[in-house]
Amino acid sequence: MQTSRFHRIGLAAGAAALMLAGLAAPAFAQRDPAYEAARAAGQIGEKMDGYLGAVGGVPAAVQKMISDLNIKRKAVYAQKAQEQHATLEEYAFTSGCLLISQTRPGEKYQAPDGSWQTRGGGAPQRDPRCP
């Protein structure tokens, strides 16, 4: 009786550990240091449409990084949009709203008038439809 209770507790703890590991797993996917550096340097900005853009003239390697990341973003947007019965553009634009909010001070983002802005300490300029 006693043993079986301990056994059960052990099983429950194991299951809880597995669940935690499952939840934590996506957090391990971090930005590539080169991408992080290009963002911090203001070479890469977050656009309103949910994709990344080159701010001014950037090295070819940075341009390639932008294209690669945008292709990956588009694939994710497309899959999620389908699940949510929305269009790719709707899902990407919604993400753009959120991503502009999440920029850190010093990073670049696109304002509703299309210009590049540097994120300051306050809220960024966003499309009035953004949540």
Add this chain to the structure above:
Amino acid sequence: MTVAGMGYGQPGRRGLPQGAGRAAAVLVTGAMMLSGCISVNAPDKPIVIELNINIKQEVIYRLADDASKTIESHGDIF
């Protein structure tokens, strides 16, 4: 009533004689000739083409929660 709505090209439908539309067109053309020239000024500000104009706010609000989760779970590309 607009010039286009005066029955020109739709004879008889609005009860106007077919000549009325033609007369109106002549009048408009005459007025344009009297005013001399039409000036078109370029706007001061750059023209921003809003490609996302068809995206509705209600759709954005509906998708926001899911999009937020998607961004969190793809930390390497966002």
